[in-house]
Amino acid sequence: MKTAILDFIEGLKFRGARISISESMDALTGITEVGTDDKNVFKATLRSTLIKDSKDIPTFDELFDTYFSPLSIIDAVKSEQGPADEKLQEMMANLDDGEFSEQFIGMMNGEIGAMVEMVMAAAEAAGLSDIRYQMQSGFFFSKILGQMKGLGLEKQLDQFIALLGHKGEDGNGLSGDDIRSIFDERMEAMKGLVRDLIKREERKHRGEKKELDIPDSLGERSFSELSPSEIEEMREIIKEMVKKIKDALSLRERHIRRGRFDIKKTLRIAQQYGGVPIKVFFKKRKKNKVQIVTLCDVSRSVWTASRFMLNVLYSLQDQFDRVRSFVFVSDLGEVTDVFNRYEINEAIGKLVYEAGINFYSYTDYGDVLLRFYKDYLDIINRRTTVIIIGDARNNYMAHNSWVLEKIRGKARKVLWLNNEPESWWGSGDSEMLEFLPYVTEARECRNLKQLSKFIRDLVE
Numbered sequence: 001m002k003t004a005i006l007d008f009i010e011g012l013k014f015r016g017a018r019i020s021i022s023e024s025m026d027a028l029t030g031i032t033e034v035g036t037d038d039k040n041v042f043k044a045t046l047r048s049t050l051i052k053d054s055k056d057i058p059t060f061d062e063l064f065d066t067y068f069s070p071l072s073i074i075d076a077v078k079s080e081q082g083p084a085d086e087k088l089q090e091m092m093a094n095l096d097d098g099e100f101s102e103q104f105i106g107m108m109n110g111e112i113g114a115m116v117e118m119v120m121a122a123a124e125a126a127g128l129s130d131i132r133y134q135m136q137s138g139f140f141f142s143k144i145l146g147q148m149k150g151l152g153l154e155k156q157l158d159q160f161i162a163l164l165g166h167k168g169e170d171g172n173g174l175s176g177d178d179i180r181s182i183f184d185e186r187m188e189a190m191k192g193l194v195r196d197l198i199k200r201e202e203r204k205h206r207g208e209k210k211e212l213d214i215p216d217s218l219g220e221r222s223f224s225e226l227s228p229s230e231i232e233e234m235r236e237i238i239k240e241m242v243k244k245i246k247d248a249l250s251l252r253e254r255h256i257r258r259g260r261f262d263i264k265k266t267l268r269i270a271q272q273y274g275g276v277p278i279k280v281f282f283k284k285r286k287k288n289k290v291q292i293v294t295l296c297d298v299s300r301s302v303w304t305a306s307r308f309m310l311n312v313l314y315s316l317q318d319q320f321d322r323v324r325s326f327v328f329v330s331d332l333g334e335v336t337d338v339f340n341r342y343e344i345n346e347a348i349g350k351l352v353y354e355a356g357i358n359f360y361s362y363t364d365y366g367d368v369l370l371r372f373y374k375d376y377l378d379i380i381n382r383r384t385t386v387i388i389i390g391d392a393r394n395n396y397m398a399h400n401s402w403v404l405e406k407i408r409g410k411a412r413k414v415l416w417l418n419n420e421p422e423s424w425w426g427s428g429d430s431e432m433l434e435f436l437p438y439v440t441e442a443r444e445c446r447n448l449k450q451l452s453k454f455i456r457d458l459v460e
Helices: 002-014 021-034 039-050 054-068 070-077 083-093 102-108 112-125 134-149 153-167 176-205 228-258 263-273 303-315 336-341 344-354 365-379 401-410 432-438 448-459
Strands: 291-297 322-328 332-334 384-389 413-418 441-444
Touching: 002 021, 002 039, 002 054, 021 039, 039 054, 083 102, 102 112, 102 153, 102 176, 112 134, 112 176, 134 153, 134 176, 153 176, 228 303, 228 448, 291 303, 291 365, 303 322, 303 344, 303 384, 303 448, 322 336, 322 365, 332 365, 336 344, 365 401, 401 413, 401 432, 413 432, 413 448, 432 441, 441 448
Parallel strands: 291 322, 291 384, 384 413, 413 441
Antiparallel strands: 322 332
């Protein structure tokens, strides 16, 4: 019960509801007192303890149905059992063991648990948890059906009908067309379940864009144009942005840790609670976190963008296996330890000087890449995402882009954030076009809105 309610609270917080720790404890205490037999009382108890702003009530009602009414997902596959179904079940009972898959047998027998589990597994394999917008519904519907097609159900149907004909049986009074018709009904029921699952998953993430409440006056201003007072204001916005990203990630991480929904066990245990699935069971799985290596140009033209990027990365470093950071102008220095010894904002103020590099020299990407190749290439592996932050302006010196090719060959990804408009790339002393062939993805990152979108894509 505790796990389900805490999951529900995370969902509310993700959608913008402000809920304190004490209010969460009140909800758990209240449910312990009133129980779960009466669903209306159960719902009223949660709402009275968790919701203090009337504008959050519609979100509460919507998510309550999403989290605490999963039994309704089987409505789509419920159907009256007729004589034809009973005859088919008799035929399936006489099949030799191992002749057909459990999924096919369960489906033809009209077993709701087997059909729901089949759809749930296909939805997980298709990555349905990644859905964010209603316009993605068609894409995920096709992707889930594609996963189900891989089970070979139609091929087994043909084999089953052919087997009956080969044995010379009359199908217990059922023709091949009758059997195929029952199969089609089952498939349509499962397609209905797929549609329902897509709607529910999309509802969980609805309104996600509103979470990043960044004022246009600052969010769209170029980093290079910010005044000292605006930089301080930006720090507070970044702190709030990081908190909201963490709230969203904690909800997703809980789903990942729990694994795939175990429909059979959940439905069985739910009978102890009047049909309300308070205890939800999952098959465990593990998520491997990536390693991050950043190379940040800290010359005066790029410094503001680099400092904000480092601020966000180290605020979210618990989402990664490890973060190692390097800063450079004409030479390279590692600053990972600086962030281990100081608070984030203090570390950012000290890193240029503690890195032991000349802040006032000419930027030399070629020499920096060569130094990284000689001294640090061995820290890159297939779990490493390399992030380079800089304008790629190299003062007409050798770019040594071949080093980036070597890094790309070892890394999981190489991402480049450029604080200049894309239309400027390759102009003057910019070597960006030389680097692009060896980069997984390059983006403009000139303001906070672009940075926040990149960070979300990175951690998700």
